[in-house]
Amino acid sequence: xxxxxxxxxxxxxxxxxxxxxxxxxxxxxxxxxxxxxxxxxxxxxxxxxxxxxxxxxxxxxxxxxxxxxxxxxxxxxxxxxxxxxxxxxxxxxxxxxxxxxxxxxxxxxxxxxxxxxxxxxxxxxxxxxxxxxxxxxxxxxxxxxxxxxxxxxxxxxxxx
Numbered sequence: 001x002x003x004x005x006x007x008x009x010x011x012x013x014x015x016x017x018x019x020x021x022x023x024x025x026x027x028x029x030x031x032x033x034x035x036x037x038x039x040x041x042x043x044x045x046x047x048x049x050x051x052x053x054x055x056x057x058x059x060x061x062x063x064x065x066x067x068x069x070x071x072x073x074x075x076x077x078x079x080x081x082x083x084x085x086x087x088x089x090x091x092x093x094x095x096x097x098x099x100x101x102x103x104x105x106x107x108x109x110x111x112x113x114x115x116x117x118x119x120x121x122x123x124x125x126x127x128x129x130x131x132x133x134x135x136x137x138x139x140x141x142x143x144x145x146x147x148x149x150x151x152x153x154x155x156x157x158x159x160x
Contacts, residue, residue, distance in 0.1 A: 002027075002040045004120050006081055010043060010059070011124055017058035022046045022114055023126040024086065024135070029148045031117025031126040037151055038144060042074075042082040046098070046109075046127070049087035059083065070099035107135075130159045 007027050014021050023031050025044030030036050047055050062075035062083060075083040088096040094111030113131035116123050127135075129152055136149050153159075 002043050002081055004036055007040075007043050008119055008122055008124070010045075010081075010083070013058050014045075014047075014055060017054050019051045019055050019058065020048050021055070021125065023117070023124060024132070025084070026144070026148060027119070028117070028126040029132055029152060031119050031124050032115075032129055032132065033151055033155060034118045036119075038147065042084050044084045044086070046086045046088050046096075049089050052087060055085070071101065129156045133159050 007023075011021070011023075022028070023044065024046055025042075026038065026040045027043055030038075030040075059075055062077050062081070064073055065076040065082070066074035068074070070087070072084060072086045075085060086098055088098050088109065090096045094114070096109040098107040098109070099105070100107045109127075109131065113128040115126060115128045117126045118124065133149060133152060136145055141149070
């Protein structure tokens with residue numbers, strides 16, 4: 001389990017190193033809601049691809065445990081902390097893209113999808129409600145995915 005305290009410590013390290021990252025996935029949803037709704041196995045982080053060397057240096061106590069590039073890669077620590085990192089390529093307008101597969105497919109991030117939420121009262125960077133809901137479309141959701149979407153919609157509405 002990756003706790004709120006661990007998530008905040010990792011975000012602080014990355015911020016101190018001068019990198020820009022955003023929460024996605026379960027912790028990103030909980031940040032938008034301003035409260036923890038469930039246990040989290042990992043921390044999904046979107047980072048600027050051009051800052052990846054600095055991100056990796058700041059996370060020096062983690063080792064790569066899965067290489068699914070160009071889409072994402074996973075870092076793990078002996079204490080069980082797991083990070084799922086997603087490199088983003090930014091355009092001049094503030095929008096970004098992420099590889100969706102190895103054949104040139106892309107995920108798109110509009111400039112206005114980069115926002116903030118809170119974990120334990122601390123403001124953290126995360127994806128918008130609309131972007132989180134968009135990423136929960138197009139696949140067979142697990143029970144926790146259904147609960148995450150329901151929690152967002154209960155507070156923020158459908159966003160369609």
